[in-house]
Amino acid sequence: MRIGLIGTGRIGTFHAGVLEREVGSLVVTDAEPGRAQALAERIGATAAPSVDEIFKWGVDALVITAATAAHAELIGRAARAGLPVFCEKPIALDLPGTLAALREVEAAGTVLQLGFQRRFDAGYTAARAAVREGKLGRVHTVRAMTSDPAPPPAAYLPLSGGLYRDCLVHDFDALRWVTGREIVEVYATGSDAGPPMFREAGDVDTAAVVLTLDDGTLATATATRCNGAGYDVRMELSGERDTVVVGLDDRTPIASTEPEGPRAAPKPWPGFLERFAPAYEAELKAFVSVAQGERDNPCDGWEALAALRVAEACELSRAERRVVRLSEIPGT
Numbered sequence: 001m002r003i004g005l006i007g008t009g010r011i012g013t014f015h016a017g018v019l020e021r022e023v024g025s026l027v028v029t030d031a032e033p034g035r036a037q038a039l040a041e042r043i044g045a046t047a048a049p050s051v052d053e054i055f056k057w058g059v060d061a062l063v064i065t066a067a068t069a070a071h072a073e074l075i076g077r078a079a080r081a082g083l084p085v086f087c088e089k090p091i092a093l094d095l096p097g098t099l100a101a102l103r104e105v106e107a108a109g110t111v112l113q114l115g116f117q118r119r120f121d122a123g124y125t126a127a128r129a130a131v132r133e134g135k136l137g138r139v140h141t142v143r144a145m146t147s148d149p150a151p152p153p154a155a156y157l158p159l160s161g162g163l164y165r166d167c168l169v170h171d172f173d174a175l176r177w178v179t180g181r182e183i184v185e186v187y188a189t190g191s192d193a194g195p196p197m198f199r200e201a202g203d204v205d206t207a208a209v210v211l212t213l214d215d216g217t218l219a220t221a222t223a224t225r226c227n228g229a230g231y232d233v234r235m236e237l238s239g240e241r242d243t244v245v246v247g248l249d250d251r252t253p254i255a256s257t258e259p260e261g262p263r264a265a266p267k268p269w270p271g272f273l274e275r276f277a278p279a280y281e282a283e284l285k286a287f288v289s290v291a292q293g294e295r296d297n298p299c300d301g302w303e304a305l306a307a308l309r310v311a312e313a314c315e316l317s318r319a320e321r322r323v324v325r326l327s328e329i330p331g332t
Helices: 010-022 033-043 051-057 068-080 095-108 122-132 154-160 163-179 196-200 277-291 301-320
Strands: 002-006 025-029 061-064 085-088 112-115 139-147 183-191 206-213 218-224 232-239 243-246
Touching (some): 002 010, 010 033, 010 061, 061 068, 068 085, 068 154, 154 163, 163 183, 163 301
Antiparallel strands (some): 232 243
């Protein structure tokens, strides 16, 4: 099997290493050809001078880890070529672009798997099983959080889509996937009191959302770009019988103020790639199986649309300072 990979930045480089071990042939390319060539030489892949050569040379499937602005166009091009695609989120930064790409995939009858890696994380998988098996009883409260240890480069912010679309969208997808419920309304707020670059980009560095699920379960989701203690991603689910927590281990960057409580983690998670490395590897292995027709798609593009619609509702809620129902957000 021959796979093409477009984009050899940090996550693209990680994915290339996994794919090189999993498939017989890997072709990589990047907007900076020298970067793709260096990666190819390091891992034993083939470097293509541009995206056009990837399509001309012929591949059996495509992995897209390019800049966000290129995702929708590449998805459409791959669909027209009849290729199964794995794409890092998002499909596009807005609903019209997302829907257009999804319609191309649907018309072509091809496969699009989105990179929501938390669906492959052992902790989230166990929490999902606990909910499905009724171990928690009726779930009444969910608390989700994503805290980055340091802000991204200022140049990234205007291209990111904002904290809800870029960061919290993972929590929105995980919330739906773990609970099996739909989010029906949100109230979101945010703060730009941190570094000035967030205000300049019209973004926030910290956000909080209250979400209501379709069975009445209440959830909160918080995110920040300024968590100096380290990378911290957790989800707590409380039910009438029990409570479980995802992401609580000896590398979680928290410390108790209680005399007998746990101390600060000696080696906290430095970032998302280290925390979720096994999950990233598992999702790529799943995609290879999907592309070979050996399993069903574990996260198609319509799942990504559902999470994006929640992020869009949050942006509207923050801007208008009101509760927003998901029915207000276009979905077809």
